[in-house]
Amino acid sequence: AELGGRRYCLFNAAAVGEQYGATPGTIVGRNLESIAIACGQGTLWIGYAATLDAKRGPKLPATMVVDAAGAPFLPLPEALAESTYRREGDIGYLTIRSYNGAMHTEQCRRLTAAVEKALTEDTRLLVLTGTEHAFSNGIHLGVIDAAPDPAAEAWANIGAIDDLCAAIASAEQVTMAAFSANAGAGGVMAALCADVTVSRDGVVLNPYYDMGIFGSELHTWTVAGRVGPERAASLLGDKLPISAAEAARIGLIQAVGPRDWSSFRYWLSAVAVGYNEPVSRGRMFAAKERRRAESRPLSYYRTIELAEMARDFFDDRHGFEAKRRAFLRKTAPTETPAKLRFA
Incomplete structure (x- = not known):
């Protein structure tokens, strides 16, 4: 979709019948991190979005990606509750x-x-x-x-x-x-x-x-x-x-x-x-x-668990940053992990 002149991939959608008299593609409401977009017929609620420029950006809660500042509060459809x-x-x-x-x-x-x-x-x-x-x-x-x-x-x-x-x-x-x-x-x-x-x-x-x-x-x-x-x-x-x-x-x-x-x-x-x-x-x-x-x-x-987690998050002692990014970017491993190999 194109919203405010930028292209996005939209996810976690729910359509409702309400009309708000706005031009299709206009953000007409928000609730929590979800946004409501006017359509030709009805309104489309979106829970997640990603930018779509040269390549697709990370998939995140919609208001963390799409500027919905000033949009009024609207009741969230049950499908996204x-x-x-x-x-x-x-x-x-x-x-x-x-x-x-x-x-x-x-x-x-x-x-x-x-x-x-x-x-x-x-x-x-x-x-x-x-x-x-x-x-x-x-x-x-x-x-x-x-x-x-x-x-x-x-x-x-x-x-x-x-x-x-x-x-x-x-x-x-x-x-x-x-x-x-x-x-x-x-x-x-x-x-x-x-x-x-x-x-x-x-x-x-x-x-x-x-x-x-x-x-x-x-x-x-x-x-x-x-x-x-x-x-x-x-x-x-x-x-x-x-x-x-x-x-x-x-x-x-x-x-x-x-x-x-x-x-x-x-x-x-x-x-x-x-x-x-x-x-x-x-x-x-x-x-x-x-x-x-x-x-x-x-x-x-x-307390014991958080003491360990503090070292993992802030000192990155076991490579949380690299492993997290590899997971999110679906980076293929260089070899099959030993635990998944046949003996």
Whole structure:
């Protein structure tokens, strides 16, 4: 598209029927980092964009690329909403949405606020899940790379997603996280902060960090607590994906539901109702208290992780900058990594 005399590639789009009487191609509104563009018929909302000059620029939240200053606030279409919340009796369902699974600093802060608000509801169980096409892959490498100070942005991003994890882990209600689609790195670890973690069949998990960083998201507490220190070291060190079925077999998650999206949603509701039964809920509260009693304060694990991350971000001791840029620019490796070769 051409906007304001510049060419862009547009992504993460949602069309709505509202007309604002503007010339097609005019930015008529904004909400969070999304922008609304007048069309010949209706309005097109865009969540992400990239410049298209001699070559395509990085794909980033739209307002970080397109000048939308002065555009009025408009209601965001549900298709682009970062989170939606609904209640079914004593159970609350919070659905998070992140484009391609990446969550930048401000988005993490907004999602933390959404979790905290959901936890104030008069419910006994909170279910946190994603969309049919994405769950989460943790921090947003693209926004970090495009920042004036990437190390500072990475530090802010990891702090914000850690706040989200802490909100889930410290909840007084029983919490359940459901992998609705593939997840990696901090996205996997965030879900493991819940009391119960389940998954849709066919989902692939990457429960490790492979970008020259130690990782955070309370993973030093959650992974070993679920599968034991030896298997945790293997998952994090081998850096290989695992299926949802394998994750359930080793105890990383509790259960796997149907692959079909409609069937999975129905299954998830039934599982939540089961955990919300008085006897099951009592057992879950007892397990939650036991887990807390047997662990050190969450701040202990977070402090250790952030001390390592500070060295990775600011001292670049394991090549985070080069690995991040190679990943974002889809640079082909010079050889097949040893872990992927046949013996």
